[in-house]
Amino acid sequence: MFKHLRNDIPASIVVFFVALPLCLGIALASDAPPLSGLISGIIGGIVVGLISKSKIGVSGPAAGLAAIVASAITSLGSFELFLSAVVLAGIIQLLFGVLKMGVIGYYFPNSVIKGMLTGIGIIIILKQIPHFFGYDTEAEGADTFLEPSGENTFSAITHIMDNITFGALIIGVVGLIIILFCYNILSKKHGFFKIIQGSLIAVLVGTILQIIFSSITDLAIEGKHLVEVPVPNSISDFGEFLSFPDFSQIFSLEILTIAFTLALVASLETLLSVEATDKLDPEKNITPTNRELFAQGFGNIASGLIGGLPITQVIVRSSANVQSNAKTKMSAILHGILILVSILAIPTILNHIPKSVLAAILIVVGFKLAKPSLFKKMFSLGWTQFLPFIVTIIVIVFTNLLYGIFTGLAIGFAVVLIKNYQNSIFLHKKETENASVIQMTFAEEISFLNKAAIQKELFSLPENSRLELDIRKTTYLDYDIVEILEDFVIQAKNKNIFVHLMSEKGIVDNPTSFVEFFKLKKESN
Known part of the structure; x- marks a missing residue:
C-alpha cells in the first residue's frame, strides 16, 4: 500500500x-x-x-x-x-x-x-x-433524466x-x-x-x-x-x-x-x-x-x-x-x-x-x-x-443507470438467443439420384435454447429424404432436444425419411428410439 x-x-x-x-x-x-x-x-x-x-x-x-x-x-x-x-x-x-x-x-x-x-x-x-x-x-x-426542478437533462442545457x-x-x-x-x-x-x-x-x-x-x-x-x-x-x-x-x-x-x-x-x-x-x-x-x-x-x-x-x-x-x-x-x-x-x-x-x-x-x-x-x-x-x-x-441517458443496465442485459440475452438459434446446427444439402440428402451436424453444446432451430429443420425435411445426423462433436445434449428427436422418429417413419446417425460409438441406421443414441452419447462422454 x-x-x-x-x-x-x-x-x-x-x-x-x-x-x-x-x-x-x-x-x-x-x-x-x-x-x-x-x-x-x-x-x-x-x-x-x-x-x-x-x-x-x-x-x-x-x-x-x-x-x-x-x-x-x-x-x-x-x-x-x-x-x-x-x-x-x-x-x-x-x-x-x-x-x-x-x-x-x-x-x-x-x-x-x-x-x-x-x-x-x-x-x-x-x-x-x-x-x-x-x-x-x-x-x-x-x-436521472427527469430533474426535481421540472427540468430534464436537455432542457436544463x-x-x-x-x-x-x-x-x-x-x-x-x-x-x-x-x-x-x-x-x-x-x-x-x-x-x-x-x-x-x-x-x-x-x-x-x-x-x-x-x-x-x-x-x-x-x-x-x-x-x-x-x-x-x-x-x-x-x-x-x-x-x-x-x-x-x-x-x-x-x-x-x-x-x-x-x-x-x-x-x-x-x-x-x-x-x-x-x-x-x-x-x-x-x-x-x-x-x-x-x-x-x-x-x-x-x-x-x-x-x-x-x-x-x-x-x-x-x-x-x-x-x-x-x-x-x-x-x-x-x-x-x-x-x-x-x-x-x-x-x-x-x-x-x-x-x-x-x-x-x-x-x-x-x-x-x-x-x-x-x-x-x-x-x-x-x-x-x-x-x-x-x-x-x-x-x-x-x-x-434518458432514464437512469439501473434501467440502462437491465435493458442492456435484456438486449444481450436476446442476442444470445438469436445466436443460439443460428449456430446450433450446421446443414449441408445435396441431391442424389434417389433422394435428397441432408447432412446435419450438431454444435458442441445443445440446450433448450436451441429447440426452435432444430425443430424447424427436422420437421421441414421432405418425404423420401435421407438425414445424416452427426453428434460426434457434441459434448452436451439437453433432454428437451431428445424429446424433439423422439417425436421426429415417429414422423420420419410416416414420411419415409431414412436416418443415418453418427456418434463416437459407431453408426446407427434408422434408430427405433433416439433414447438409444442419447445413451450412447452419455457413455462416450
Whole structure:
C-alpha cells in the first residue's frame, strides 16, 4: 500500500475534489442532512478502502440510491429510523458475501459494461454543463433524466443562456484550460506536473479568482454556486451535526423491506462498478467480488451508525482514480482522510471553491469515459456487440443507470438467443439420384435454447429424404432436444425419411428410439 505514494497521493487529491461536491449533492438529492453525504464519503474511503481488495475502486454515496433514500426517509418519517435500515442493509450485504453472491457481477456482458461506462461519461458531461456555466438548479451528482426542478437533462442545457453566471463561467473555462494544458503538454515535459496535477492547480486558481471576483459586482458568485460544507463554531460542535440510528422499529416490516432493497441495489451497483473499474484498470487487476460485498457491508454498518448515507463502489470516483494514475487502494483511503480533515479543519476555505471549476474536472473525466473512438471500435465488432452497447447508453441517458443496465442485459440475452438459434446446427444439402440428402451436424453444446432451430429443420425435411445426423462433436445434449428427436422418429417413419446417425460409438441406421443414441452419447462422454 505504501510503495506507490508518488502516484496515490496526487490521485487521492483529484478524487477528493471530485467526491466532495458529489457527496454533498447526493445528500441534497436524497433529502438527507448535508453532513450525511460527507460521512459516507469518509467511511467509503477509509473503512471500505481498508477492507476491500480493490486496488483502484472508490466507494461512497451513490446517485443511483438517491431516489430510494429520499422515499424511505419520507415514508419512515425520521432520518434516525432510516439509519437503522442502513445498518441492517450492511448486515444483509455481509450475508450476501457469505452466500458468495458476488459471482453475479461476472454475468454481465462486456458490451453492456462498456455501454454503462460510456453512458455514465455522457451523463457526467451533460449534467455538468449547466454547473460549468453557473446554472445550479440541480444538485451535483444527480444522474436521472427527469430533474426535481421540472427540468430534464436537455432542457436544463437549453436554458443555460438565460441563467449564466459570468464569474462562474470564466472560472470554469480557466479551470478547463489549465487541466487540459497540464494533462496534454506539461505532464509530458515535466515530472512535477504528474505529482501536482492540473485538477489541483485548477481548483486553487479557481478559488483565488472567486475571492477576487467577490469584490467585482458583475463577476461576484453567489453562495449557491459554491461548495456548501457545514461550518460549526468549533471542532467539538461537529457532534451537533451527527445523527444516530433509532433501532426501536428495527424489525418492523417497513424497515426490513427498505433494508433489503438498499442491500440489493447497493450490492448490484457495487458489482457493476467493480466489473467496470477492473476493465478500466491498465494493470487489469481482478477484484474479489465476495470480499467486496463484505467491505461494503462493514462500510454501510459503520456509515449508518454515525449518520451516513448508504455506500456503494461508484464508477465516477473510481474512473477519476484510474485516470489520475492511482496504483493501490491507498488513494481511496487517503481521499477519505482528506474529506475528514478538510471538513474538520478548513470548511470555510472549502466553501470558497466554485462548482464551475469542479464541473470542469468532471467534464474531463466524462470525456475520457465516452471517447468517440470507442463508438467506432464497438461498431466494428458487429451488431451483437454494438446493439447492447448503444441501447445501454441511450436508456442510461434518458432514464437512469439501473434501467440502462437491465435493458442492456435484456438486449444481450436476446442476442444470445438469436445466436443460439443460428449456430446450433450446421446443414449441408445435396441431391442424389434417389433422394435428397441432408447432412446435419450438431454444435458442441445443445440446450433448450436451441429447440426452435432444430425443430424447424427436422420437421421441414421432405418425404423420401435421407438425414445424416452427426453428434460426434457434441459434448452436451439437453433432454428437451431428445424429446424433439423422439417425436421426429415417429414422423420420419410416416414420411419415409431414412436416418443415418453418427456418434463416437459407431453408426446407427434408422434408430427405433433416439433414447438409444442419447445413451450412447452419455457413455462416450
